Amino acid sequence: MKTLYESDFIVIRDEIRCIRCKVCVRQCANEVHQYDEEDDRVIAENSRCVGCHRCVTLCPTKAITIIRNPLDFRENYQWTARAIKDIYKQAETGGILLTGMGNDKEYPIYWDRLLINASQVTNPSIDPLREPMELKTFIGRKPEKLEFDNYGRLITEIPPQLELEVPIMFSAMSFGSISINACESLARASVEVGTFWNTGEGGLHKKLYPYKERAIVQCASGRFGVDVEYLNAGSAIEIKIGQGAKPGIGGHLPGEKVGEEVSQTRMIPIGTDAISPAPHHDIYSIEDLRQLIYALKEAVNYKKPVGVKIAAVHNVSAIASGIARAGADYIAIDGFRGGTGAAPTRIRDNVGIPVELALASVDTRLREEGLRNQISLIVGGSIRNSADVIKAIALGADAVYIATSALVALGCHLCQNCHTGKCNWGIATQDPNLVKRLNPDIGAKRASNLLKAWSHEIKEMLGGMGINALESLRGNRLMLRGVGLNEKELEILGIKHAGEGI
Amino acid sequence: MRYVIIGNSIASAGCIEGIRRVDSEGEIIIISDEPYHIYSRPLISYWLSKKVKDISYRPVDYYEKYRVTPILGKKVIQVDFESKEVILENGEKIKYDKLLIATGGKPFIPNIPGLDKKNIFTFIRFDDVKKINEVIFDGAKVIVIGAGLSGLKAVEALIKRNCKVTVVELAGRILGSILDEDGARMVQEIFEEKGVIFLLENSVVEIFGEEKVREILLKSGEALPADILIFAIGVVPNVDIFRGTKLKINRGILVNERMETNIPDVYSAGDVVEALDLLTNEDRVIPILPNAYMQGEIAGLNMAGREVKYSGSFSMNSIGFFDVHIMSAGIINPPAEVEVIKRIDLERKIYRKLYIRGGKILGFMFINSIDRTGMIVDLIKNRIDVSNFKDRLLSDNFGFLDLPKEFRKEKILGV
C-alpha cells in the first residue's frame, strides 16, 4: 500500500562539509543514511528519521542538521497535521498507535504556573556557600511521638527508612525497557550521590547486584524476577499498581526482546512474552493490598520500607488514603506526563491527571485524615529541573522521582521511539550493537552531575527563602503563589494567587 | 670485559644492542673485512635501482653511541680459541673475553670454465653492486643465474636500470623456497611483462669471452650473448676459517639455545649458524634477516651475563617485485597428507594458500593479499588451533574478531 504518511523530518547535509567518513551511516540504527559508492556521496532516507540527532552529534565536521518537515497541510485548527497523520498510520496498519516517553500534549503544566517566594528584609535569606544547608530526606513511616528513657536515650522504635542525601530518586525503569548500561549508569550515580534507583518490574540483573544497597526493588503485576533474594536485595520494596503514562493497563514485553539476559533477570523462559497484567490478580481491594504489603514486610522481616506506586487518576486522594491505611511506608504518585518505554498513544495522551494537582490533593487529604505522618509521599512524572523539585516539596512531597530527566542526562533526545527498540543512544534498547553506545562510566558521571547540579540549585533557592533545611519547606505552601490560575485550581493546589500576601 | 664481534651486519647489530641492554661499560670491538659503516645487505638491490642512496642499517653515530670500536676493512684469518685471540690478516692479534662469530653467508658459485672473465659478479655485498653499477649501461645484456630471492631482486633492479635480463634457473620454477608452482607462475608473469626471459631447468656450463664475458653456453646447448653475468644461486655459511678447528660445524656452526658454540665464551649468530626450526624441530640454517637480529641479540644478552634462550624460528619472507608483494612462511612444499586451503584470483593476481595439519597452520604463501599477515605468523608460532575459523584465513580482512575470544583478550589486554 502506498503510504500517505510523509516524513516527519528532513536531513540536511552540507555537501561541502561532508567528508564521506560514514560515521552517520554506521551510527543510525534506523538506516537513514546510506553511502552511494557510485556517486561518492551520502544520501538520506528522510522517512526513516526519528529526529534523535545521533548523526548530528557524532558528525565530525558538523555537516548534518535535521529539520522538521516544513510540508504544511491545509491550515485547520481542528485537523492538525498530527491528527491527520495518525489516521493515515492507522488506515495503513489497522493497529493501535504506539509511542514512547510521556504525554506531550498541550495540557497545562502547573509547575510553570507556580512561583517561589524569597526573603526580603525580614527573615533574611541564607547564603548556602557560607552556611550549612540540609537536604537530607528520610522516606518511611514516621512515629507518632518519640519517647526517651531517663538517660535521654531514644526508646521509640523507628520504622525502616530510606536515607537520601538529595530529595531526588531515579524512578522505576526495568532492565528490558532500558538497557543494562542505562540501569548501571543510574545505579552507580545513586551510589555516588546517595540516593536510590528503582529496578522497575524487570528484576535485578546480576551485574547490578553491587549497587543493590541503593536499589528499590519493584514487585509488579507480572511478579517478574521476584523471589526472596530479590526482595531482600534492595533497600525498599515498591508495589507497582500503575504508572502515569498508561494508567489502568499492563505491560507487554514481546518475546523477541526476551533474550538470555532478560530471561534470567525476569525469571521467565527465553522468547516468551513478558505480560504484566493490568491489575494484580490478587488485589481487588485495599484489604488485599494490605495483605501483599504485609506479606512483603514479612519476607524482609520488617527491615525495609514497602511502598506503593500508583498513577495519578481522578480518585487519587481516596486511593492514597487507603494505601496509607493499608500499612504502606510510602506512596509514589506518577503524573500523566510520566514516561514509558511503550504505551498506546491514546492512553498516554488522554488518561490520568497532572501530578501537581494529584500531589496537592493527596497531601491535603492525608493531613485532614491525620495520616500524613504515617507515610511518605513521592511524586514523579514531569519533573524537569530543580525548580520543579522545590515546588513539589512545597506542595507536600517528601521526595521526587525522575526518569525522563535522568535519561535525557544520559543522552536521550526524546524522539519518542523507545518502543521500536532501536534507540540510537543505547538507552531504550536491548540490541548489543546499540547498548554499548552508552558507556556506563560516562552515564554514571552525567547522571550524578545532574543530581549534584540540582542540589546546588535547590540550596540556592532554599537560602533565598531563608530556609536552611529542606524539611522546613515540606508542605509549606505559603512559599508558593499561583499565576494565571483560576479559583478552583488555586483551591486544589492550596495556594494563593501571586500578589496576595499572607 | 671485552666483547669481540666478527662480522658487521644484522646479527652483529643485534649482539651490540643486546650487550648494551645489560652491560653499558664493557668494551665492544667489531671487525669486518668490508670497509663500510654497518649496512643492510637486502638494501643493495634498492641501491642499484637507485631507490635509496644510503644503505646504512643504523645511524652514522651508531658506533659512538653504543661505544663500539670498529675495525673495518680488515679480514680475520684465524681465531685462537686457546689464547682467546682473533688474528687479523695484518698479523694483529685482538684478545677477547667473549666472542661472537657472525660471518654470515658467502655466495655459492659452481665451478665452471670461464669464471676468470671480467663482468662476472655475485649479489650479496655492497661491493658487488658498486662494481655492477660501474659496468652496466642501457640495454646491457645481463644473465642472472638463480631465480631465488636475491637473484630476482637483482633482476628487478637491473630492469629499473634498463638492462635486458635473462634468468637461468636450474629448477622448474622460480622462487622455489617461498612459492609453489601456481604462485611462482603468477610472479614469473609479472617479470615477463617487464621483458625478462626465464630459462628454467637449465644451467650455465661454460663462459666465453676474451677479457670480458661475451657469451655463455647453456646445458640445453643454447648459447646466449652476455655483457654481464651475475651468480645468485644461493649462500652457504661462511665458515672457511673455522674448518679444521675444534669449533663444531655441520653445514653451519652449531650452537645451543643460548647461541653459544661448543667452545666456551664463543657465540655465533645469523646466517652462519644452524638453529632450531620450530616447525621441523631440527636445527638448520635459516638465513633470514629477522633471525639474524634475534639470534645476535640473544647471543649479546648471554655474553653480557643475562640468561636468555632462543626459542627457535621458522622460515619466513616478505618480498616485493615491482608492485607485487609476496609473503610466505613455514613449510612451502608439504608432505601429501596436509590440508590445503586456497584462494586464487588470476586476473587480479591474488593468491592465498595455507597448509594445515591437525588444526595447526604449517605454512602459507600470500601474493598481493598481505595485510596483517603477522597475525597468521603468530598463529603458527603459538600453535593455535585454527579449525574453527580456517575459512577466514583466506579473507583479505582476517582480523582479531576471527580469533578465539580468550586468545584475543590475552593478546591485546595482556601486554
Place this chain on the structure above:
Amino acid sequence: MELKTKKRIYPKEDVCIGCHLCEIYCILAHSGTRDLIKAFKKLDKPSPRVLVEEKDGYYITFALQCRHCDDPLCIKACITGAMHRDENTGYIICDEERCVGCWSCILVCPYGAIRRSEDGKAVSKCDLCIEKGNPVCVENCPNEALELKELEDLA
C-alpha cells in the same frame, strides 16, 4: 639501556561503538592540516594508523593500534633500520624516509597493526601522536572506548 614505551593505548570493546572516529581523527592528525575537511579532500590523504576491528553481523568492535611492544619484532625484522624506538618516549616509530616498503614488519607484527601507507611507499603505523602530545584517537573517541595508560617506568 632497557627502553620501553611509557604509554600504551588499551581498547575497551564493551563500549566501542564502531563509529571509526578514531580513524578519522588519526587521518587528520597525520595529514599536515588542522582541518578535517581539508584533510579529507587532499589527494594524498594519509591512511589511518588505528584500525577498527569489526566483523559482519557481530556486535563486538574495538580499535587497535600499534602496541609499542616491549619486545618489538618489527624493529628486529626491519631491513633498513627505519623502524626504531624513540629514545625519549620509548615509542616505536618508523622513519618513513628510510622505509623502502619491504613489509617485513607487516610479516612479523602479531597484532596486524602496521599498514602500508596509502601510496604504498612506506609503512604507516601509530606513533602515539608523538608530535602532538596525546593521541587523537583517545581524545576524540566519543564513548571513551580507548584508554591511554601511563606505564610504570621500569628503568
